[in-house]
Amino acid sequence: MNTAAAAAPAKPSFKEQMLQARKEAIVQTANRLLAEKGFESMTVDEVAASVGIAKASLYKHFPSKEDLAAAAMVRLMQRTQDFLASVAADQKPIDKLRAVVRWAMEVQLAGEMPSLPHQNSTLRAALMNNRGYLDRLVKISDVLGGWIQAAQADGTLNPKLPAIAVLYTLFARACDPVLGFLKAGGLQSDEQIVELVLATCFDGIAAR
Amino acid sequence: MNTAAAAAPAKPSFKEQMLQARKEAIVQTANRLLAEKGFESMTVDEVAASVGIAKASLYKHFPSKEDLAAAAMVRLMQRTQDFLASVAADQKPIDKLRAVVRWAMEVQLAGEMPSLPHQNSTLRAALMNNRGYLDRLVKISDVLGGWIQAAQADGTLNPKLPAIAVLYTLFARACDPVLGFLKAGGLQSDEQIVELVLATCFDGIAAR
DNA sequence: GTCTATACTAGGATAGAC
């Protein structure tokens, strides 16, 4: 039989905490650079320099550039799950969906939303083999799918649309280039941009 | 005074026609690969091989990879202008807008829509210095802007939305990842996908 | 203007000392 120490998660030593903190700093930096320039244009040198460590040190934490980027994507999925869990349960389903989309757009405007890997990217292959990523993505989709169906059932969301199409449409707001275009225009505040795109997403651009 | 031959566009010789045809084939191939994998992942070797010429020959036509990609983007702008000119003038403004978005999505589903260059991409810098690209982009924006204002004036398009936001929203449909997601799902035909996304764009996902 | 062959460099990854 195992000892209690083996069964319970061991209290992380100071050294281990430092290690984890560094790792988190690396992933966070990679995440920012992924958002800024995409996977192909981001260089490992750049990530290492931005964190303030040598490239070889970074490779002690992550075996490849793909793994590093995948870790950033997993972190994003985790943040998303955390946000989903924090959404007030007493809201109408459609308002939960609005809250999620609003949050995702805020993340993008903050420069923390990695753009989707291209179809052919080596990153996509890595992600499709990453259990931690896929599991989280499925769970997120399940939660959102439930809200979508509930919103269609209560008549606030168009019931004629396939739920999967709605799900993809919501996901797509996270990397909507319109946000960046409007921000570059400089005519609206970040908050106004978010509300504008949120409105076009849910209500469309045609008059009501 | 100039001779008539100098003033009028010279009749292209057979050789020149062949040259232009080859150049067009190169640009077309580049366009397809840009759509498929993006600027960074596309290699000049690949373009040359796909056209069936040596890389050095390609560099006789285009001084750099950026110039090649820019030529593909100019070609896309030209195709867009040609389509705009072909839109029936007797339609309601909002239907003209629908027609353009529908066309752009069809181009994307056909694998002929290059994805937007990333903020930091060397391609973006090249495009911002490319008069042929910028001029066409401005003219396209002017035409669409006119239709948008007309549609807002006749009450079919939401007049509360800034015209520029509507313009960007329409542009964004050309590279909407939802099309690819739905196509990968395989549940709808290309035509159904187009009509679905078109509906969510104009009417939103909320019930009406 | 097309080819073959090659120069040059950026960038991913590793060796080996501490």
Add this chain to the structure above:
DNA sequence: GTCTATCCTAGTATAGAC
């Protein structure tokens, strides 16, 4: 686990013959 120094492939671009 961190560093410096290095390897090595991939990929842009060019030289030079025809």
